[in-house]
Amino acid sequence: xxxxxxxxxxxxxxxxxGVSLSVxxxxxxxxxxxxxxxxxxxxxAHMKPADRARIMADLGLSDPLPVQYVRWLADIGAGRxxxxxxxGDTVAELIAHRGPISAEIGVxxxxxxxxxxxxxxxxxxxxxxxxxxxxxxxxSVLFIAIPGFWLGMLIVLALLFWFGYKAPxxxxxxxxxxxxxxxxxxxxxxxxxxxxxxxxxxxxxSCLLEVISEDFVRTARAKGLREGxxxxxxxxxxxxxPVITISxxxxxxxxxxxxxxxxxxxxxxxxxxxxxxxxxxxxxxxxNLVLLYAVIFVVVNVLVDLSYGWLDPRIRYG
Amino acid sequence: MSDRTSEPERRSSVDRRTFLKRAGAAGAGAVIASRLQAxxxxxxxxxxxRPDPPAKRGGTLRYGVHTAPAHFDxxxxxTVANIGAQSPMYDTLLRRSPKDGQTIIPDLxxxxxxxxxxxxxxxxxxxxxxxxxxxxxxxxxVKATYDRIAHPPKGVVIPxxxxxxxxxxxxVVDPHKIEFRLTEPRPKAFxxxxxxxxxxxxxxxxxxxxxxxxxxxxxxxPGTGPFKHVSRKDKEVWIMERNPDYWNKGxxxxxxxxxxHMMPFSAELGSAFLSxxxxxxxxxxxxxxxxxxxxxxxxxxxFNQSVIQAxxxxxxxxxxxxxxxxxxxxxxxxxxxxxxxxxxxxxxQVGGFVYPFHEMSTPRAELEKKLxxxxxxKPAVQEARRLMxxxxxxxxxxxxxxxxxxxxxxxxxxxxxxxxxxxxLNIECNLRVVQISQWFDEVGGGNFDLGISAIVxxxxxxxxxxxxxxxxxxxxxxxxxxxxxxxxxxxQIERELDDNRRKTMVRKAEDILxxxxxxxxxxxxxxxxxxxxxxxxxxxxxxxxxxxxxRWDQVWLA
Numbered sequence: 001x002x003x004x005x006x007x008x009x010x011x012x013x014x015x016x017x018g019v020s021l022s023v024x025x026x027x028x029x030x031x032x033x034x035x036x037x038x039x040x041x042x043x044x045a046h047m048k049p050a051d052r053a054r055i056m057a058d059l060g061l062s063d064p065l066p067v068q069y070v071r072w073l074a075d076i077g078a079g080r081x082x083x084x085x086x087x088g089d090t091v092a093e094l095i096a097h098r099g100p101i102s103a104e105i106g107v108x109x110x111x112x113x114x115x116x117x118x119x120x121x122x123x124x125x126x127x128x129x130x131x132x133x134x135x136x137x138x139x140s141v142l143f144i145a146i147p148g149f150w151l152g153m154l155i156v157l158a159l160l161f162w163f164g165y166k167a168p169x170x171x172x173x174x175x176x177x178x179x180x181x182x183x184x185x186x187x188x189x190x191x192x193x194x195x196x197x198x199x200x201x202x203x204x205x206s207c208l209l210e211v212i213s214e215d216f217v218r219t220a221r222a223k224g225l226r227e228g229x230x231x232x233x234x235x236x237x238x239x240x241x242p243v244i245t246i247s248x249x250x251x252x253x254x255x256x257x258x259x260x261x262x263x264x265x266x267x268x269x270x271x272x273x274x275x276x277x278x279x280x281x282x283x284x285x286x287x288n289l290v291l292l293y294a295v296i297f298v299v300v301n302v303l304v305d306l307s308y309g310w311l312d313p314r315i316r317y318g
Numbered sequence: 319m320s321d322r323t324s325e326p327e328r329r330s331s332v333d334r335r336t337f338l339k340r341a342g343a344a345g346a347g348a349v350i351a352s353r354l355q356a357x358x359x360x361x362x363x364x365x366x367x368r369p370d371p372p373a374k375r376g377g378t379l380r381y382g383v384h385t386a387p388a389h390f391d392x393x394x395x396x397t398v399a400n401i402g403a404q405s406p407m408y409d410t411l412l413r414r415s416p417k418d419g420q421t422i423i424p425d426l427x428x429x430x431x432x433x434x435x436x437x438x439x440x441x442x443x444x445x446x447x448x449x450x451x452x453x454x455x456x457x458x459x460v461k462a463t464y465d466r467i468a469h470p471p472k473g474v475v476i477p478x479x480x481x482x483x484x485x486x487x488x489x490v491v492d493p494h495k496i497e498f499r500l501t502e503p504r505p506k507a508f509x510x511x512x513x514x515x516x517x518x519x520x521x522x523x524x525x526x527x528x529x530x531x532x533x534x535x536x537x538x539x540p541g542t543g544p545f546k547h548v549s550r551k552d553k554e555v556w557i558m559e560r561n562p563d564y565w566n567k568g569x570x571x572x573x574x575x576x577x578x579h580m581m582p583f584s585a586e587l588g589s590a591f592l593s594x595x596x597x598x599x600x601x602x603x604x605x606x607x608x609x610x611x612x613x614x615x616x617x618x619x620x621f622n623q624s625v626i627q628a629x630x631x632x633x634x635x636x637x638x639x640x641x642x643x644x645x646x647x648x649x650x651x652x653x654x655x656x657x658x659x660x661x662x663x664x665x666x667q668v669g670g671f672v673y674p675f676h677e678m679s680t681p682r683a684e685l686e687k688k689l690x691x692x693x694x695x696k697p698a699v700q701e702a703r704r705l706m707x708x709x710x711x712x713x714x715x716x717x718x719x720x721x722x723x724x725x726x727x728x729x730x731x732x733x734x735x736x737x738x739x740x741x742x743l744n745i746e747c748n749l750r751v752v753q754i755s756q757w758f759d760e761v762g763g764g765n766f767d768l769g770i771s772a773i774v775x776x777x778x779x780x781x782x783x784x785x786x787x788x789x790x791x792x793x794x795x796x797x798x799x800x801x802x803x804x805x806x807x808x809x810q811i812e813r814e815l816d817d818n819r820r821k822t823m824v825r826k827a828e829d830i831l832x833x834x835x836x837x838x839x840x841x842x843x844x845x846x847x848x849x850x851x852x853x854x855x856x857x858x859x860x861x862x863x864x865x866x867x868x869r870w871d872q873v874w875l876a
Contacts, residue, residue, distance in 0.1 A: 032755035038388050038534070042396025042477035042774060044758055045786070045793035054473030086388040088535030089552050097551070156589060166593035169578060170554045266586040268554050276553060280388065281755050 008305070012298045019294040023287045024069050034061075034281035038086055059085055061283075072287065082284040084277075091288045094273055101171055102258060102269035104185045105192065109254050112193025113247070117200025121243075122231060124201065125208035137205075140198035148191045148257045152264030155187055171268050188261045188269075195257065196250045203246050207239035214238075241312060248304030255293050365423040367416060367872050369568050370855055377875035378574040379853065382587050382596040386553040386579040389534035392519050393467055396477045396774060398864050401516055402600065403556045403577045405868035406570075407450070408519035408541035411441055411460065412510060416872050419621075419861030422514045426455065426542065436503030436815060439513070443494040447565040449522050449540040450547070457496040461488045462523035464498070471531040478776050480785065481512040505815055508779045515776055516866040519543075544570035544871035553579055564871075571855070571874035583664050583726075591848060597875075598849040600864065604662050610848035617857070618848040620665060622675045624863040625843040626787075627666065627727070627772045629735065630796040631835075635767050637718075638797075641834050642709035648835040649690045649702035650742040651735065657841050659734045660727045666841035671788075671831040674842055675862075676778050678824040688832070699742045706743055714744025718767040721750050723757040728770050731840055735770070761796045769796060770840070778862050780824050784808040788836045799836035852876045 035055060036044045047055075056062040060071070075082055081091035120140065124133040159165045167187065172180040211217060212235050220234045221227075259271035270289060277285035308315045383402035392400050392408070413425040424430075427441035447455035466474070468482035487499040500509075512518070525539045533539055538547035542565065545558035558575040578596060580587035588606025591599035592613075602610065602618075611618040631638040631647065638644060653668045660666055668691060672679035685691050689698040706712055722732040732749050739745040747768060752760060754771075761769040773794045775783035785808060786792045790800050807827050814820045847858055855873040858864075 031759060032753050033759050034755065036755040036758050039394065039475055040388065040396035040477075041754075041758070041771075042776075043394055043475045045773075046477050046479065047475045051473050051475050058473065086534075087386075087390060087537070087552060094552070153585070156585070160589045160593055164593055166589050166595055169580075169590050169595050170551060266589070273553070276385075279753065281753075 008302050012302060015298055016291065016294055020073065020287070020291055021069070023290045024065075024072065027283050027287055028065060030281075032281055034059075034085060034283060037280040037282070076288075076291070081288045084285050085282050086280065091285055094285065095270065095289075095292065097171065098268060098270045098273055100173055101181075101185060101267065102262070102271060104174065104181070105188045105258055105262070105267070105269060106251070106254050108185055108189030109192035109196060109258075110247070110251070112189055113196035113200050113250070115197075116194060117197035118204055118243070120197070120201040121204025122208060122236070124205040125212065126227070126231065128209065133205075136201060140201045143194045143198035144202075146195075147260075148195055149260035149264040152187065152191050152261050155191070156265060167265070167267075169266065184267055187265045188258065188267055191261050191265075192254050192257050196247075196254060199246060199250055200243055204239060204243045207242050208235055211235045211239040237311065241308060244304055244307060244311070248301045251300045252297050255297060365415060365421065366425075366428065367413075367423065367566065367569065369571060369872065370874065373571050373855065373872075373874040374876065375571050375874070376573050378576060379572045379598065379870065379873060379875060380576045380578065380596045381598045381600070381870070382578040382580050382590055383600040384579065384582050390537050390539070391474075391533040392517060393463075393476050393478070393521075394474060394534060395517070398582075398601070398868075399579070401865055401868050403579070405516055405519065406543055406545040406558055406575055406577075406870050407538075407547060408521070408543040409447075409869075410514065410516065410518050410520060412514040413516070413869070414514050414861075414866040416856055416867045416869070419858060419867050422510050425514075426460070426520055427513075432506060432509075436506065437500045439498040439500070439509060440491070441496050441498075441513075443496065444565055445494055447542050448563055449542055450561065451522075451540040453522060453524065453540070455520070455542050456493040457490040458493070459520055459523045460496050461490050462526050463518070463520050464488050466526060466531055467518060474532055478512070478515065478517050481508075481515070481776060481782060502813065503815060504812065505779070505781070505817070505820060507817070508777070508781055511777045511779055514866065516868050517776060544869060545575050548574075555579065566871065570871040572870070575870055594850075597853050598847070600845065600847050602846040602848055604665055604846065607665070607846035607848055615851050616848055617851055618846065619857060619859045620844050620846055621858050621861045622667075622673070622863065623843040623845045624673065624776070624778055624865070625772050625774045626669070626673075627731070627840040627843065628770070629838040629840060630761065630766075630769045630771075631837065632764060632767050632769075632796075633798045634764055637709075637711060637715050638767065640709045640711075642705040643711060643715075644835045644838075645833065646702035646705040646709070646743060647739065647745070648832075648838050649698040649705075650738055650745075651690065651838060651840070652695045652738055653691060653839075653841065654693050655738075656731055656734060659730050660841075663726045663730060665844040665846050666727075667844055669842040670828060670839055671835075671837075672780055672824060672828055673778050676780070678780060678821045680825065680828055690832075702743060711743075714746065716746045718745060718747040719750060719765075720747035721752060721757060721760050721766040721769040723769075723771045724751050724753050728772075732770055735840075764798070772843070776865065780827070781808075781812045784811065784827070788831065795836065797836050799834075801830060801834050801836075804830045804834070 035047065035052065039047060053062065060068065083090050120136045124136045127133050167183045168180050172184060174181045217230060217235050220230045258269065259274055262269045262271040263275055274286065274289045277289065384399045387395065387399040387403060390404070392404050395401065409426045411425060411427045412422050415421040415423045426444055426447060428444050429442040431440045443457055443460065449455060464482065464485070465488055467476050467478055468485045470476045470479060484500045484502050484504055485498055486501045489497045489499065491497055519541060522540055529536050537550065544561050544564045546561045548557040548559050550556045556577040560570055560573045564570065578590065580590060582601035583603040585603065587599055587601065588603050590596050591602065592606060592609060607618055610616050631644050633639045657666045657668055667674065670680065670685055670691065674682055674685060689701055692698060720732060720736065722728050729751060736747050736749060739747060757769065757771055760766050773787065775786065786794050788799065788804065789795060789808065790805050804827060807823060807830065811820055811823045811827065814823060845864055852875050853873060854876050858867065861867055
């Protein structure tokens with residue numbers, strides 16, 4: 001187990017180094033001048049070459065690229081995530097302020113996806129080709145197909161024009177006002193959760209269909225167990241492994257989707273901060289946030305892998 | 319010499335009675351003088367902002383405007399992201415009256431004088447004004463502020479520097495009197511407009527010294543303004559409270575000001591206003607604005623803004639170097655349709671090369687009779703085709719690289735312009751949509767044929783933007799355009815002190831620009847504001863732009 005963990009840790013570090021290098025290089029070769037966003041169109045137009053050189057030096061952008069990369073990694077190693085090019089706010093402050101909202105959205109989306117996806121999958125699997133199965137399958141295809149940001153915009157507009165309602169426009173944390181906080185996170189979480197729930201419903205349906213034709217399920221039924229017990233105690237645990245695997249992968253979709261969905265709902269979370277930073281060419285913020293997302297993704301996937309052993313005792317880590 | 323020696327004798331001859339008479343006369347004179355207009359000053363000098371008689375104090379004003387500033391240095395900024403959020407914390411030497419947005423009135427300078435030769439501007443500063451950190455405001459702060467604006471240190475870029483190009487020495491006469499000595503005179507309206515610009519906030523000399531003249535990352539440097547910084551959440555809200563020690567007693571009227579950062583023309587801003595989460599919204603999108611206009615208890619206003627939306631033509635590329643081709647492309651635009659194309663995205667209006675709402679430009683009715691601005695575009699297209707034929711491009715032009723700034727309005731226009739050029743002149747363009755930062759890279763580097771974007775000026779006065787937009791080597795002359803006749807004329811306009819003669823010259827300049835276009839004017843921006851009727855004391859309908867009346871000191875809540 002320890003050996004396995006050590007090997008996974010090494011893989012994780014290599015993956016993160018790869019991500020860091022990719023994002024660093026891509027941000028440097030992307031066309032566009034960050035000074036346009038910093039100085040504005042007018043200031044940029046009036047900028048002299050000497051001013052440019054001075055500002056680039058102040059921002060640390062005139063150093064050779066390898067120096068900039070190593071300095072960034074050293075900063076991360078020392079627990080410093082750098083500062084925005086613009087207002088000088090630290091990335092750590094940004095994460096501390098906006099991270100909880102995005103984390104809540106992610107966790108709630110995960111819960112919604114399981115609460116909706118799994119029952120729908122079970123229902124479909126045990127009544128295959130019935131009307132409920134048809135409806136469930138149609139809805140799951142619909143939620144997979146609809147882009148989250150579009151659905152988000154529709155929800156925002158419908159609430160506004162029908163009920164004159166809009167969620168709070170600034171961040172309210174859970175510990176400050178749970179009710180207002182819920183109003184901020186519930187929309188994006190529902191949209192993201194329903195999309196992921198659709199994948200979970202489809203996956204759990206197909207896994208269950210496979211499992212319920214196995215001998216041990218037939219044996220359980222032959223023992224006279226109630227159908228509910230057959231599903232919950234025998235079929236479902238054996239069908240869950242692939243669903244858990246896909247759930248880990250789907251987290252990547254939740255993280256990626258949250259960028260657009262937060263924008264659509266006007267939620268000032270990390271995803272929205274990332275969009276703004278990309279538009280502004282705020283390189284330090286972008287590279288640190290992308291790396292943070294990569295860390296979350298890698299850690300969750302390691303946890304998913306480790307959970308296999310707990311769910312299925314036959315699996316051993318060598 | 320003899321005068322000096324005789325001075326004691328004259329003094330000695332003053333008896334008690336004469337002294338009292340003279341003292342009385344001097345006192346009366348001083349009182350009368352203080353009521354009279356100073357030489358060269360506007361009648362507005364005694365028009366310091368006062369609260370409306372029925373105004374009430376108290377409450378919180380929730381104001382939604384623009385995204386968060388990219389930095390905190392108002393002088394270095396060119397966007398309302400700064401001025402919208404930060405201006406309430408600062409004052410300027412002069413300001414535009416919030417009543418009409420145009421009349422220049424006193425601010426930190428309670429009186430000013432202009433020498434008869436127009437080369438010396440003397441400002442008398444208020445006494446007893448304090449910065450938010452408790453320091454006294456003096457002429458040294460004004461000097462430090464304007465030295466920085468007129469002659470920025472290295473690494474500091476201030477778009478308003480050209481407005482003060484003729485400012486030679488700035489001399490502190492005493493702690494409350496300062497002189498600006500110009501190397502050559504400029505039109506009074508231009509100079510006073512520059513001093514009254516909302517961008518030129520007065521900051522402490524000490525603040526500038528402590529930060530090596532760069533305030534880009536200094537969040538809440540002290541001002542003398544009606545509101546004081548309380549807190550800021552990046553890209554969310556900037557909260558300010560009433561400055562109890564404000565020099566203008568009785569102002570400001572609201573206790574707390576919350577400035578919410580939201581994208582201009584966005585559904586987010588519109589929905590925040592329509593749902594009642596904001597009391598006042600600026601830069602609303604047309605759909606939300608029209609909806610607001612229909613709501614009871616809400617007032618919606620439209621006013622002009624100092625932004626031109628245009629297409630630049632790279633004159634270093636052969637077909638576009640030909641004046642006939644450029645004029646043909648200018649004439650091939652159906653401008654009324656272009657305004658219509660974006661009517662649900664951003665409010666626009668038709669205009670030429672000078673702000674269409676400025677007193678010196680060709681009046682709208684007259685402009686719309688000119689080729690290129692008529693509703694019926696057939697005559698203009700006919701003339702455009704004739705010019706193309708004459709230039710040897712009767713069969714059209716293929717493969718022009720059209721660089722489009724990534725924003726909804728530009729993308730909509732680019733498609734419409736592409737179609738107009740193809741249909742009217744058989745000019746084929748390939749659209750290339752790029753982010754704003756890349757647009758300036760591409761266009762600034764000459765890597766384009768056509769490019770669409772928007773640029774802004776600080777003042778409405780043509781002398782502010784003639785050199786920047788159309789001047790030889792002007793920083794925003796992206797077409798690399800030159801026309802010696804125009805440059806000479808622009809030079810004269812800058813120096814002409816007589817308003818009528820200036821106006822005639824500006825019209826002449828317009829004619830030159832029409833015949834030899836440095837760019838294709840697409841349209842001029844308007845601003846859509848809306849507010850709930852409980853917000854009193856401000857109606858921007860007659861304002862020129864959103865850069866001058868931005869203080870909120872006179873606004874109150876019913």
